[in-house]
Amino acid sequence: MMEETRTEPTARKPTRDLLGLILAGTSGVLIIFALGMALVYAPRELTMGNVQRIFYFHVASAWVGFFGFFVTFLAGIAYLATGKRRWDILGLSSVEVGLTFIAMTVVTGALWARPVWGTYWTWEPRLTISALQLLIYVAYGMLRASITGSERRARFAAVYGIVAFVTVPLSWFAIRWWRTIHPDILTGGDSMTVTPRMVQTLVVSIGAFTALYATLVRQRVRLERADDALTRLRLRVDERQSRLKSRRSG
Amino acid sequence: MNFLRKVLAIVEKDIAAELHTKEVVSAMLVFSALASLIFSFALDLRGDVAEAAAPGVLWTTIAFAGTLGLSRSMAREEQTGCIDGLLLAPVDRTAIFLGKALGNVIFMAIVEIFLLPLFSVFFDVALLRPQVLLVLSLGTLGYAAVGTLLATIAVNTRAREVMLPVLLLPLAVPVLIGAVQATSGLLEGATLNQVSGWIRILVVYDLVILAVSLLTFDYVVQE
Amino acid sequence: MSVYLVAAYAVFWAFTSIFVLSLWARQRRIEQEIESLEAQLSDD
Numbered sequence: 406m407m408e409e410t411r412t413e414p415t416a417r418k419p420t421r422d423l424l425g426l427i428l429a430g431t432s433g434v435l436i437i438f439a440l441g442m443a444l445v446y447a448p449r450e451l452t453m454g455n456v457q458r459i460f461y462f463h464v465a466s467a468w469v470g471f472f473g474f475f476v477t478f479l480a481g482i483a484y485l486a487t488g489k490r491r492w493d494i495l496g497l498s499s500v501e502v503g504l505t506f507i508a509m510t511v512v513t514g515a516l517w518a519r520p521v522w523g524t525y526w527t528w529e530p531r532l533t534i535s536a537l538q539l540l541i542y543v544a545y546g547m548l549r550a551s552i553t554g555s556e557r558r559a560r561f562a563a564v565y566g567i568v569a570f571v572t573v574p575l576s577w578f579a580i581r582w583w584r585t586i587h588p589d590i591l592t593g594g595d596s597m598t599v600t601p602r603m604v605q606t607l608v609v610s611i612g613a614f615t616a617l618y619a620t621l622v623r624q625r626v627r628l629e630r631a632d633d634a635l636t637r638l639r640l641r642v643d644e645r646q647s648r649l650k651s652r653r654s655g
Numbered sequence: 656m657n658f659l660r661k662v663l664a665i666v667e668k669d670i671a672a673e674l675h676t677k678e679v680v681s682a683m684l685v686f687s688a689l690a691s692l693i694f695s696f697a698l699d700l701r702g703d704v705a706e707a708a709a710p711g712v713l714w715t716t717i718a719f720a721g722t723l724g725l726s727r728s729m730a731r732e733e734q735t736g737c738i739d740g741l742l743l744a745p746v747d748r749t750a751i752f753l754g755k756a757l758g759n760v761i762f763m764a765i766v767e768i769f770l771l772p773l774f775s776v777f778f779d780v781a782l783l784r785p786q787v788l789l790v791l792s793l794g795t796l797g798y799a800a801v802g803t804l805l806a807t808i809a810v811n812t813r814a815r816e817v818m819l820p821v822l823l824l825p826l827a828v829p830v831l832i833g834a835v836q837a838t839s840g841l842l843e844g845a846t847l848n849q850v851s852g853w854i855r856i857l858v859v860y861d862l863v864i865l866a867v868s869l870l871t872f873d874y875v876v877q878e
Numbered sequence: 879m880s881v882y883l884v885a886a887y888a889v890f891w892a893f894t895s896i897f898v899l900s901l902w903a904r905q906r907r908i909e910q911e912i913e914s915l916e917a918q919l920s921d922d
Binding site: 632 | 898904912916918919
């Protein structure tokens with residue numbers, strides 16, 4: 406019985422993921438900090454009241470949603486340039502995490518719009534572009550699910566990630582101008598009075614959410630690598646079984 | 656100039672194939688006519704409402720007819736094994752892409768030539784003006800370019816042509832907003848200068864999409 | 879305190895938790911299968 410040398414460590418041993426732990430710890434602390442600032446430190450907004458506090462996490466998740474898209478864009482370029490699976494893994498992980506944040510953006514946006522403007526949906530630029538990104542994320546996922554063959558899947562997903570991302574800033578400007586010309590009669594756009602404390606809270610929130618994004622992406626990447634290891638393992642088991650079968654019959 | 660000749664050769668081939676069967680353009684034409692009718696009924700488009708809605712209905716119809724045409728022409732390509740033949744030949748991949756994209760632009764243009772007078776009559780709007788045609792061309796170019804790239808991807812998926820609208824439409828938002836808003840403005844009497852912001856979006860979109868498509872098409876067709 | 883404010887933060891926690899839990903569940907399932915397969919291999 407010959408043991409083939411393993412070139413990749415299996416995920417069986419509980420690998421001490423130091424980076425993952427650091428990320429998780431950092432984001433945990435930052436989130437708590439951001440929560441405190443959003444709910445207590447930041448002042449009560451003049452026109453909207455306490456509901457306005459949704460704004461910090463809403464904008465932070467919108468930012469992360471877009472950032473996740475940007476990372477997928479870069480990962481796509483890297484994959485096409487190098488052909489290495491690790492970039493494909495990064496791309497798909499960033500999409501999954503980004504999708505979660507974008508969904509959060511859309512829902513919290515609706516929850517903010519309702520008490521402030523009386524309607525769950527406004528064609529406010531940030532909300533609209535988030536909804537659009539949500540659809541693009543989903544399209545990316547559907548594309549991946551619809552392709553057999555991991556190499557082709559990675560390649561096509563990379564191309565789509567690249568093309569899709571470059572259209573997003575253009576869509577953003579188009580939507581912005583569209584709203585400037587045809588402002589919602591009901592909402593008339595953001596009318597918040599902004600104080601320095603609010604800006605600080607927003608910055609911390611964005612930082613916290615970015616750290617959270619990094620943590621989640623890291624975990625998703627590890628999950629995918631474990632899945633790859635499992636696939637390789639299954640292959641070895643199949644090979645062995647077919648070898649045994651041919652030995653018996655031969 | 657050899658490059659240009661290769662591109663035109665591919666366009667010629669596509670048009671010749673289409674003239675033979677006429678299946679793509681006829682499907683697009685029939686669909687566009689039906690879609691316009693359905694929009695009119697469903698939205699109850701009469702009088703002022705019709706005029707205001709005309710640019711939007713026009714571009715929605717073009718967008719959906721476009722996905723039809725893109726899917727069908729790419730599917731035929733795949734069925735006949737044509738694309739494999741092209742790839743084996745010593746033709747530059749960018750020439751293949753430009754040739755196919757140009758062919759798709761022509762198919763869409765044929766449909767638009769049919770739609771414009773139809774809309775002008777039914778919606779009582781002055782669409783047959785050079786400024787409107789400029790907007791139409793810019794929009795069609797960008798849409799067909801990104802559509803060709805994505806159709807090549809879509810045809811290789813399990814869902815095949817059904818995947819194309821899902822992939823294409825979210826990416827076509829700048830075209831849809833830009834073209835509709837520019838056309839709207841022009842119909843309301845604005846000058847080309849006044850809608851220049853929208854025109855600029857369309858031009859930037861076309862350039863960016865063309866650049867990205869040319870750079871990535873190679874990776875889509877490599878096997 | 880506004881019910882919408884509470885709902886929005888609840889949404890944040892819910893989405894994040896569901897995602898983390900799904901990752902954790904999938905990871906466990908994979909690790910278990912890896913263990914059993916490796917046991918199979920070392921048995922032969």
